[in-house]
Amino acid sequence: MADSVTIIDNRTGESIEIPIVNGGVDATEWSKLLPGIWFYDPSFSTTAAAASAITELDGEAGILRYRGYPIEQLAEQSTYLEVAYLLIHGELPTPEQYEVWKHDITYHTFIHENVRKRFMEGFHHDAHPMGILVSTLAALSTFYPDAKDIFDEQSRYKQVIRLIAKMPTLAAGAHRHSVGMPFVYPDNSLDFTSNFLSMMWKVAEPRYEADPVLARALDILFILHADHEQNCGTTAMRVAGSAHADPYSCAAAAATALYGPRHGGANEAVIRMLTRIGSMDNVLPFIEDVKAGKGRLQGFGHRVYKNYDPRAKIIKETADKVFEVTGKNPLLDIALKLEEVALSDEYFTSRRLYPNVDFYSGLIYQAMGFPIEMFTVLFAIPRMSGWLAHWIELLDRNERIARPRQLYDGEPVRDYVPMDQRKASA
Ligand code: CMC
Numbered sequence: 001m002a003d004s005v006t007i008i009d010n011r012t013g014e015s016i017e018i019p020i021v022n023g024g025v026d027a028t029e030w031s032k033l034l035p036g037i038w039f040y041d042p043s044f045s046t047t048a049a050a051a052s053a054i055t056e057l058d059g060e061a062g063i064l065r066y067r068g069y070p071i072e073q074l075a076e077q078s079t080y081l082e083v084a085y086l087l088i089h090g091e092l093p094t095p096e097q098y099e100v101w102k103h104d105i106t107y108h109t110f111i112h113e114n115v116r117k118r119f120m121e122g123f124h125h126d127a128h129p130m131g132i133l134v135s136t137l138a139a140l141s142t143f144y145p146d147a148k149d150i151f152d153e154q155s156r157y158k159q160v161i162r163l164i165a166k167m168p169t170l171a172a173g174a175h176r177h178s179v180g181m182p183f184v185y186p187d188n189s190l191d192f193t194s195n196f197l198s199m200m201w202k203v204a205e206p207r208y209e210a211d212p213v214l215a216r217a218l219d220i221l222f223i224l225h226a227d228h229e230q231n232c233g234t235t236a237m238r239v240a241g242s243a244h245a246d247p248y249s250c251a252a253a254a255a256t257a258l259y260g261p262r263h264g265g266a267n268e269a270v271i272r273m274l275t276r277i278g279s280m281d282n283v284l285p286f287i288e289d290v291k292a293g294k295g296r297l298q299g300f301g302h303r304v305y306k307n308y309d310p311r312a313k314i315i316k317e318t319a320d321k322v323f324e325v326t327g328k329n330p331l332l333d334i335a336l337k338l339e340e341v342a343l344s345d346e347y348f349t350s351r352r353l354y355p356n357v358d359f360y361s362g363l364i365y366q367a368m369g370f371p372i373e374m375f376t377v378l379f380a381i382p383r384m385s386g387w388l389a390h391w392i393e394l395l396d397r398n399e400r401i402a403r404p405r406q407l408y409d410g411e412p413v414r415d416y417v418p419m420d421q422r423k424a425s426a
Contacts, residue, residue, distance in 0.1 A: 009033055024048050038405040044230075045303070050238060050399070054087060054389050055229040059304035064311065066227060067091070075314045080222035081105060081192045084164055084385035087227055088392065108165035109186035109195065111173070112143050116183055120173050129174035129377045130259045134252050136170050137163075141248035148246050150395060159247045160388050167381045168192070172199030175374055184208075193219040196381070201369070214368055217322045218378075221361060224311045225379050227386025233258040237387040238394050239402040247391055254387045255380050261298075264379040267358040267365070268372050270299040274331040274338075274363075283337045291347045299359030300342060306352040315360045319367075326367040335363060 005025055008015040016033040018025045027039060027047075041047045056065040064071040067086050074083055078092075085093045085101050093101055119139050123132050141147055144162065149155040169186055176183050176199075184199045187207070194215045198208035228234070237254035241247075258264035277286050290297045302309055323329065339355055342348040365375050 007033060022051070024051075038407060040407055044235070049230055049235060049402075050390075050394065051397075052229060052390065052393060053090070054386070054393060055227045057229050057304060059302070059306055062305065062308045062310050064228075071224065071310055072314065075220050075223050078223060079191075080219050080226065080382055083223050083226050084382070087385045087389040088160060104161045105165045105192065106188050106195075108162045109169050109188065111140075111166055111169050115139065115143065115170075116173060120170075120177050120183075123177060125178065125180065127174075127178065129171070129178060129373050130255070130265075130380070132174040132177065133170055133377055133380060134255045134259065136174075137255055138249055138252035140166070141246045144246075144248065147248055150244060150246065156247075156392065156395075160392070163247060163251060163384050163388060167384045168196035168199060171374070171377045171381055172196060174377065175200060175371070178371075178373070191215075193222065211325055213321055213325045217318050217364065218368070220314065220318050221364065221378070222382035224314060224357065226382045227389065228383075232260070232263045233383065234387060234390050238390055238399075241391045241394050242399055242402040247388065250391055251384060251387055254383075258380055258383065259376055264376040264383075266298055266356070267362040267375040267379065270335075270358055271331065271362040271366055271372050271375070273298045274334050277334050277338075280334060280337055283334060283341060287338070287341050287345065291345075297338065297342060297348070297353070299356055299362075300348065301351070301353040302356045305354065305356065308354050309356045311357040312355045312359060315357060315364065316355075319360050319364050322364050322367055326369075329363045329367040331366070332363055335359065 002017075004017050004019045006015055006017045007030065014033060016029065018029040030039070031037075039047070054067065056068070057063065066074060066083060067090055069086070069092075074086075078086075081102060082093060082098060084105075085098065089097075115136055119136050120132060123135075140162075144159065146152075146155045147159045173183055181203075184202045187195055187198050190198055190210075194208075194210040197210040197215060197218070201210075202208040230238075233254040236257040237250050240250040240253040245253075261269045277283060287297070289295060319332075323332070339359070342353065348354075361379075362372075362375055365378055366372070370378065
């Protein structure tokens with residue numbers, strides 16, 4: 001049996017055989033037979049917009065691998081910084097390579113004083129930290145004009161280091177601003193995640209000592225969120241990157257997409273939903289409302305995972321360890337009940353809706369003391385390494401500018417009507 005498909009244009013009788021390579025069929029081959037006829041696939045549900053060697057995801061089997069390494073092994077044995085190296089370079093680092101990487105990241109954590117004083121402090125006191133993050137990421141491009149040299153290897157490496165290193169500083173800065181606390185400078189003697197926690201929580205103590213269980217739990221969450229192939233934010237990164245914009249501007253585009261409640265904003269939406277439900281008595285009526293189309297069960301469902309989200313499984317285990325230190329999040333019982341009810345309800349099972357990465361991550365963040373508005377920021381910190389890995393890949397593969405087609409379904413041609421002769425349309 002040939003590993004190919006044959007399509008016939010019934011208008012002309014012409015046919016074309018297209019090989020199936022790596023699970024895909026080449027759209028340029030199809031369009032040779034169908035010039036001027038476009039594939040209609042808004043939201044790219046059935047379109048592979050890129051070939052990529054970074055993350056392998058099999059939604060049916062619940063598989064997630066970075067550069068071939070199973071997410072379960074990375075979450076158990078690795079650190080976020082090592083995973084960031086893996087995503088960017090394609091291989092796990094040797095001890096020497098890791099030392100250099102760690103040193104380079106650690107020594108680029110500071111941000112220009114103008115970014116802090118003029119940009120971050122300029123925001124209103126109740127500005128959403130994701131809004132601050134998106135804007136300051138874009139602003140950073142003006143501080144590093146060399147970032148435009150996207151085909152210069154050295155410049156590219158420098159921007160990658162800067163972006164990964166500065167994310168925790170920008171994130172913590174956005175939080176401190178919103179609560180009126182003084183900015184905490186990075187402590188280069190701490191590891192990546194402990195340094196972030198220090199910038200978040202340090203008050204008057206000379207050195208902030210993060211609880212090792214909580215620091216490790218957050219590092220695991222960073223590993224789980226580091227990449228997820230062609231999701232909405234990464235696609236935004238690749239689309240902007242394909243126009244050869246600098247990486248700071250591209251990252252701002254990606255962070256903007258992540259901000260949305262259907263994407264990275266869902267962990268925030270989960271806690272708001274659980275708080276609104278408020279008590280166990282309200283779980284069943286809430287589920288009935290969801291089934292009646294009055295809103296969604298936040299943290300449930302995924303475009304590609306239709307059996308289970310492997311990240312959700314690891315997060316649930318991590319949550320238990322965190323709650324041993326912080327005490328149980330009072331919303332946990334409502335979440336567990338929601339999950340139990342949904343997983344035995346035909347509405348959810350027939351649509352293959354299961355808890356996703358965001359269902360339990362918000363409960364952990366909240367138990368650790370992070371305000372709800374910071375949840376998507378916590379997603380963005382590690383996702384930077386995934387965005388950059390995709391940005392490098394698309395440049396290395398010399399991809400063409402992203403420029404989809406459309407099917408026009410608006411008005412046919414009509415003549416301009418002078419303003420005084422127009423009637424209001426219904
Ligand atoms: N609650 C209730 N019904 C749902 C939900 C949900 N969370 N998700 C999907 N459905 C229903 C939907 O109404 C539709 O039903 P019907 O066929 O009767 O019209 C069916 O399931 C298919 O939904 P869809 O909108 O076509 O699915 P999608 O693949 O376009 O959307 C999703 C995926 C994640 C946006 C969606 O499941 C959702 O909105 N979930 C809640 C938000 C959420 O948790 N997002 C985090 C995603 S994981 C983090 C990340 O990777 O960013």
